[in-house]
Amino acid sequence: xTPSMQRLLGELRKLPGVxxxxxxxxxxxxxxxxxxxxxxxxxxxxxxxxxxxxCSTCGHLDERDPCSICSDPSRDPYVLCVVEExxxxxxxxxxxxxxxxxxxxxxxxxxxxxxxxxDLGLDSLARRVAEGGVREVILATNADVEGDATALSVRRxxxxxxxxxxxSGPVRVTRLARGLPSGSQIEFAGAGVLKEALALRRxx
Amino acid sequence: xTPSMQRLLGELRKLPGVxxxxxxxxxxxxxxxxxxxxxxxxxxxxxxxxxxxxCSTCGHLDERDPCSICSDPSRDPYVLCVVEExxxxxxxxxxxxxxxxxxxxxxxxxxxxxxxxxDLGLDSLARRVAEGGVREVILATNADVEGDATALSVRRxxxxxxxxxxxSGPVRVTRLARGLPSGSQIEFAGAGVLKEALALRRxx
Numbered sequence: 218x219t220p221s222m223q224r225l226l227g228e229l230r231k232l233p234g235v236x237x238x239x240x241x242x243x244x245x246x247x248x249x250x251x252x253x254x255x256x257x258x259x260x261x262x263x264x265x266x267x268x269x270x271x272c273s274t275c276g277h278l279d280e281r282d283p284c285s286i287c288s289d290p291s292r293d294p295y296v297l298c299v300v301e302e303x304x305x306x307x308x309x310x311x312x313x314x315x316x317x318x319x320x321x322x323x324x325x326x327x328x329x330x331x332x333x334x335x336d337l338g339l340d341s342l343a344r345r346v347a348e349g350g351v352r353e354v355i356l357a358t359n360a361d362v363e364g365d366a367t368a369l370s371v372r373r374x375x376x377x378x379x380x381x382x383x384x385s386g387p388v389r390v391t392r393l394a395r396g397l398p399s400g401s402q403i404e405f406a407g408a409g410v411l412k413e414a415l416a417l418r419r420x421x
Numbered sequence: 422x423t424p425s426m427q428r429l430l431g432e433l434r435k436l437p438g439v440x441x442x443x444x445x446x447x448x449x450x451x452x453x454x455x456x457x458x459x460x461x462x463x464x465x466x467x468x469x470x471x472x473x474x475x476c477s478t479c480g481h482l483d484e485r486d487p488c489s490i491c492s493d494p495s496r497d498p499y500v501l502c503v504v505e506e507x508x509x510x511x512x513x514x515x516x517x518x519x520x521x522x523x524x525x526x527x528x529x530x531x532x533x534x535x536x537x538x539x540d541l542g543l544d545s546l547a548r549r550v551a552e553g554g555v556r557e558v559i560l561a562t563n564a565d566v567e568g569d570a571t572a573l574s575v576r577r578x579x580x581x582x583x584x585x586x587x588x589s590g591p592v593r594v595t596r597l598a599r600g601l602p603s604g605s606q607i608e609f610a611g612a613g614v615l616k617e618a619l620a621l622r623r624x625x
Contacts, residue, residue, distance in 0.1 A: 218511060219484040221469040228462040231454075233446045242437045245508045247466055248473055248482055250435075255470050258432040259463035262451055265425040266459050269452055278452055280423040304449045307422060 222248070274345070276321035276338065278303045286318055293317045297345065298355045299371055301325045301364070305357060317355075320345065325358065326366040334370035342371070346388060347378050353389040354381075360395055368392055426452070478549070480525035480542065482507045490522055497521045501549065502559045503575055505529045505568070509561060521559075524549065529562065530570040538574035546575065550592060551582050558585075560596040572596055 218226075222244060229240040247255045271277070272284035279285055286292055286306075296317030300306050306319050322337045346354065356371055358364035372390050375381045381388040396414040397406055406414070422430075426448060433444040451459045475481070476488035483489055490496055490510075500521030504510050510523050526541045550558065560575055562568035576594050579585045585592040600618040601610055610618070 219473065221472045221484060225465040225469045228465040231458070233450050234443060239438060241508065246437050248469060252470050254435070255466055259466040261429040261432040262459055262463040265429045265452060266456050268425045269423065280425060302449070304445065
């Protein structure tokens with residue numbers, strides 16, 4: 218194996234979900250396909266890093282600032298969906314249901330990895346809410362331990378603002394529902410999922 | 422999703438084993454990691470394509486011509502291991518057992534894909550054998566239908582040369598052994614594997 222192949226293998230292995238075998242298959246593919254095809258991937262990486270910038274309003278990664286969502290007048294600026302990462306924003310956008318705007322934290326609270334609430338730039342979210350008009354902040358963090366911790370941190374930061382969080386206040390703070398995933402069968406549900414679905418049962 | 426992200430996703434999806442979800446995870450990783458890390462992958466691809474050339478003797482992909490194996494005087498030039506692709510060569514090299522040289526076909530006979538024996542550049546292999554001195558040609562093609570067809574095509578091309586293939590001739594043409602993979606259990610062997618192992622049974 219040549220030095221340049223070793224280097225490529227090393228870089229490919231850094232990609233998520235790519236182990237030694239997969240990296241070898243990919244490297245070999247990049248060596249064997251027509252040169253312009255292999256270079257197209259290299260150029261696409263360079264282009265995306267050149268053009269993509271975080272939106273100074275919501276933190277979303279886009280080619281313009283403010284991003285295409287923040288600058289879309291048809292989107293309700295007073296309903297904010299808070300997500301951990303831009304990839305979560307893409308997932309919500311794919312539904313084509315949500316017509317509000319977003320706030321991308323760019324991370325999550327993960328004490329074991331040294332990620333605290335202070336690293337999430339909650340100030341800019343608080344500023345958006347403090348400017349007034351916001352009716353609802355939807356916490357769309359992941360449904361796991363870090364996602365729960367992140368949601369709590371956001372709520373805590375917002376509760377310091379006037380009118381936030383109290384049932385009668387003008388700003389609701391909500392969170393995505395938890396329970397059995399739609400279409401699933403109880404027989405195959407994980408114990409944690411079923412336990413939570415039971416605890417959070419609703420009147421029918 | 423921005424045009425540059427779409428383009429990157431499209432390029433990533435061309436990699437072997439990468440579907441829509443994996444491509445998204447990779448693209449997002451490339452967007453979020455430090456810029457120089459993402460660009461290092463792009464540069465590694467460009468470098469490997471700039472530096473890698475096929476060996477004019479054996480067809481192996483290397484940074485020099487003749488390749489490091491063909492130009493290694495300690496490797497026996499009279500035992501040739503014929504492989505379909507350079508990645509197969511790497512697999513044999515990893516064993517650290519084989520001290521001969523290689524011939525990389527750069528493909529396989531696959532009539533359904535329109536790949537015939539004529540596309541394999543068997544002339545250059547025949548020339549190496551015709552130059553004299555070769556004692557053995559080991560056919561290390563894959564153990565599948567196309568690999569079998571490829572091995573047969575190579576043998577046929579070589580048999581046209583004087584002294585090849587006859588048991589008493591100076592040039593042996595051999596093929597990798599077939600049977601139960603070492604360490605495997607009969608209970609779990611596929612029917613095709615077991616059938617072949619039975620048909621090819623050897624005296625103990």
